Amino acid sequence: MAYIAMATGFLLVLIGFYGALTQRNLLRMIVAFTIADSGVNIVIVAIGYMRGRTAPILDATVSAAEAVQRIIDPVPQALVLTAIVIGVGITALMLAYAYRLYERKHTLDIAKLTDLQG
């Protein structure tokens, strides 16, 4: 299960990268990055997953004493939360950029935004 998740994650990353490198439309590129981000997040979660264990929540079913044996590693999950937040932030920023670029240059084609070179 974990391997499937990880493989899916990597596949998504590759799809995202491929899209970001081949799509010339800014919005499509942003979407591609979102896909890659999701892929990364899946990979992270997949790494933290351990077979047969439960969610890392200390409550009635899992006591603090036996937590180490019963729960999966909580750290990647925590990380993924942060990563998602950051991903959202950057995606928002890129969208804002795309908007401003379209406003100024009336194009969303990355290949036309080459006024600085060399």
Place this chain on the structure above:
Amino acid sequence: MDFDWMKIPYAFLTVFIVVNYGFLMTALIQKIGARVGRRYGIPIWQNYLDMIKNYGLRSSITHGAMFYLGPVFRLSGGVGLLLFVPSIYGSYMFSNLSFAGDLILALYFVFFGTLGMALGAAESGHPHAAIGITRGLSQVSMAELPFGLAVFSVALQYQTLSVTDIVAAQQGGMLTWTLFTNPLAVSAAMLSFLGSMMRPPFDVVIAPQEIPIGPPTEYHSSYLALMQTNRVIFPVAKIVIYMNLFFGGATSWPEFFLKVFLIYMWSAFVGVVFPRFRVEQSIRWFLVWAVPLGVLSIMVV
């Protein structure tokens, strides 16, 4: 400094002898040259007549200070050169002022007069003077090279720069002359000699047809007299160096007269046979023919 004051009258004596000898000898060589060309030539005392005439001229002009000093430089160069080298080997009387310096002094003093003369002539503002000087300087820079190499070779050979010592080393008969002990150096030097005698084929400096007499164009009257005096002293002084370095020097005045005359004749002989070179031609000629000999001579000595 302990200086023997008698050296001064002796030096005057040397100059006196050389001037008179020079007047007669150069006239004689002129005459020989004229005869080769089927002309009669000048009388043997012509130089004296010229001197009298030049000093006697009443009109005299100057173009400025350097112009005025040019002939003075020129003649000082000739006289100095003569006096810095002993004329007669073994004679205290005619060792002149050679205590002041060795061969190198003489070699470099050659340029004293040349430079001063060039400056004087240049101040006249005459383009022919300037042209003559550029030609002269260009030519001499290459013509002197084989001679310099030969001198170096000779100095290496005798391990000394003192003219007296070099002559002393050649006193064992003709076969001890540098001419025979170091023929390469001597041939290089003798080719170089041609370049410094202002005779064809190397007389483009004063080429009469193109730049009437070159640097001295503007000189006349007593200036010319001074320069003419130099024109007889300077070659002799120069030949004395050649004689001392390559031909065993001279132990008496007759030997001196003979050797100087014969060495002078070498340039006269070549001069009547060959036509004039342009500057770049003569530079190439020295580079191709004389310099390799000189280089060879310093390599094998």
Place this chain on the structure above:
Amino acid sequence: MNALTIFAIGLGTAFLLGLLGERQKSLGYMLTLAALTFMSAVSASWLVVFAATGADSFDIFTAGTAPPFAINLRMGLIEAALTLLINLTGLFAAMHMGDALLRLGQRAMAVLIIAIMALCGIVLTRDIFNLFVFFELIVIATAGLVLLSDDDSALAAGFKYLIVSQFISALLLVGIIFAYHATGTLNIDGMAEAAAAIDPSVSGAFAIAFFLMFIAVVAELKPFPANGWALDMYEAAHPGFSAVFSAASGTAALYAVDKLLQIGGTDWLPVATGIGIVTFVGANLLALPQTNDRRLLGYSSIAQTGLILTVLGQQDIFGDDYFFIAGGLLFAHALAKAGLYWLSALVAGRTLPDWAALQSRPLLVFAFISCVAMLSGLPPFPSFYAKWELAHLLVAEGRSGLLALILFGALVEAGYLFRWFGYLIKRATPAESIACPAHQLLPIAAAVLGGWALGFVWGELSSSYFGRTNLLLTLPLFFALTFLLLDWLPAWVKNTLAIGGMVAFFSLTYAEYDPLRLIFAVIFLIGGAVTLLASYHAHGRRIGFYPAAMLMYAGMIMLIRASDSFGFFAAWELLTVGSYFLILRGKHSEPHALSYIVFSLGGAFLILAGFALAASAVPPAPTFEIAQLADLVQPVAPWVFLLLALGFMTKTAAIGVHIWLPGAHAEAETDVSPMVSGILLKAGLYGLFVLLMNMGKQSLYGVELTYVMLWIGAITALLGNLMAIFQEDAKRLLAYSSIGQMGYALFGLALMNHLGWLMALMFVINHYIYKSMLFLSVGGVAKRTGTREMFKMGGLITLMPLSFIATLIGIIAVSGVPPLSGFGGRWIFYNAILTADARLPMVLIFLSGPIAFLYLFRLIHTIFLGQLKDEHRRLKEAPFWIILPQMIYVALLMVVAVVPGMVLRHVDAYISQFFPDGALNWEGSTITSQFGYWNPVAIMIIVGVIFMLLFGWLLFVNRRAQKVKQFNFVFSAERPFRPETTHFAWNFFAPYRKAMGFLVQPFVTRFWAAVTDLLHTAADITRRLYNGNGQTYAFHFLLFVVAVFTFRMGM
């Protein structure tokens, strides 16, 4: 104060700013400044604590738990220094961008604070995921701050930056999670421990994980060639922010790489080195053809970061010196780059020549050149000390190849930076003056003063740890720098001070020198003072002249006084830089000054490498004494010799590296030419003296190096003289003549016998006197006539008689005609060669002797003799102050001519300790060698007497001589048309060119032109990679990742 306050203040202020109303921008701005000041104060207080007490760094724990269960941060000396740098950069950037921040409002201010805070976070944190978070914060903040710019293209640049950042963050995240998986911790120190003890079965996987983290963080350094996005940012962003992007972001990212390398261990150091050096060289090359100032600075930033990355990669050999070196480079880079970016805001145009606008503001020029000097690693800045240690440690570990690459890159960098400085000084100033609001000047002043202060700090560190000199505390340099503060005084006051200082210093120290050094000291100090007399002719304040001149003289005297290699090299660089500024002052000297500085720095680098190599061959000691050169043995010794000799010969303009000299000397100002020709060239000869005195003959692969030098000297003498005769420009003629004369001196030294050295010394003295004199008189004439072309002059003898006399005496002396002093040199020369082993090179020297007559005659004839031109009829003699030193020189020449023994016999005795044979005999007034003799007094008297007698005679017989007018001469009974057509002067030695011109084809010039062309072309081709497309840049980045991965796996 707790270091976490930085974050508290940062975040708190950022939120607070958000709460402020639209109309409270000023208040917000005040808050921003206050917050940044406070953050800086926190860092500063820690820096003081650590520096004063020497306390160890300590960890700060958060969330009440120890790592790995909570994030911890670390504060120590390094962290305190770096965060201080970052915070101050932020503070001054905020100050600098005040207008833009106020326009955009509180949000922009908040973003700036967050960016600075996050940069501090990168430095402080010890948690890898935390590092990631801070990096992402910076990405967001950076992308936000780019919008501060007025430049339209900033938008696109920001987007490109975001694209690549996305790739980077994906890699970083994946790397982190796998590294966590392999080691079970996110703590950097914990990860480092775990990595060291890792199970071999997963070590491969961990390596890949580490690689991903590593490459992602390295990408933040904008490594070449995967950095197109960063360049666009540098170019388009607001310069206030570019400073942050360069100085602060670069610093933080470098420290992050350092942390990662702790995890990766020594295996990864070569990777860092490789990326670093490729970046350094590549970015510098690409900077070469840049025309936009900010883009150029961007390239330079990237290059400098690459250099520091190289140092990080070499940390295994640096030991305790690691932070000294890396820090020296880093701080110099950060301050200089920040200073330059802030300066760029004052300049309206965006091309390099537009910077000429700064000309009218000497303080800004000073700021600019301070920054350039910091970047180029010139003394007394921290980068200089760092460069020195870096070179030594690299060579000591046998990594000379790396050093060679570094020095090459540094030379290219110095090339474009100094070219830029040349534009700044020499190009036409735009009409409108530049506005300098105080809030923009303050940051610049802070950067520059910070640089100087750090120079002092690094000097102190260097002196306490390595026993070297703190350059800023040496008296000569201090004296020279004082003139920076006195520059508001009138020129004549400064001139008096300068002369007084030099004479005073000499009179205080002359007893300390041995005879050889004494000669050089006299020439440098007393000779320099005499030459400075000519500077009294200048009016006004002459801004910039005295600091430069004094810097040069300070360098020269420090050179003589230096006993260890460090002092020697520092002095060498100082005199080089000082003379460069002097040369650059000439009206048309921009390209020539550039080629001077490039050749000189190239030579200096060779010397640096030579000393480093030498120090590596002797037992380790804090300092390498110059005298220890004598202890070197095969196989190192000949290489040291080669490097040092090449370095010194660059300064003496030996053939092949001579092309800088003619322009530099000819285009310099009237009183500068004698300084740089008569005096400065001797520094190179001094170096050669020292080298040969200590190392003697050396052979490499069976070739005796002194023999090669002999040939170089001979060829230089010949070609220098030959080229001189074809010059139309009087000062160029003299300059080429200097090349020839230096060839003679080099030749004399390389003869390696007693008289050869004596002759070289004689040339040192003579050349100083007559070349100074000739340059002054020709300079005086050029001042009056307004041209240096000789054929435009003529007949000036009556108008400028004193100049004429000086020239006349000068040329007689140069040509070596008795009775003047040049003859002494020739006489010693002939005696010297009689004992030499090699004879063939003499031929060339023999040939070059008479050639000197050609150009000397041309000089005096075409200027002073011949026909006076109509436009010159009213000229006056050169100014008094230019004539006065000439007359002193005339007197000096006479003295040296008559009693050369006064000076030389002491040196003769001194040389005997190296070559016992061949000493001259100085009895009475006759000087005797084993071959010949020479009596200067007698010669002078005899020639004088003969001359006076004949002169008297001529006066007597020719007393009626009439002075005639100019055109009154025999001219085919015609009157010449005009002076111009009659003055035979142009192309004076045409026949000579026909015969010998093949020898003076500009082969060497063409060679160096081809080299620079090649560099430019290579750079131009590579530039096409940067096509401006964000996707291409992302693709570059991925390719770069793959390439590094392949390289690493192949290792």
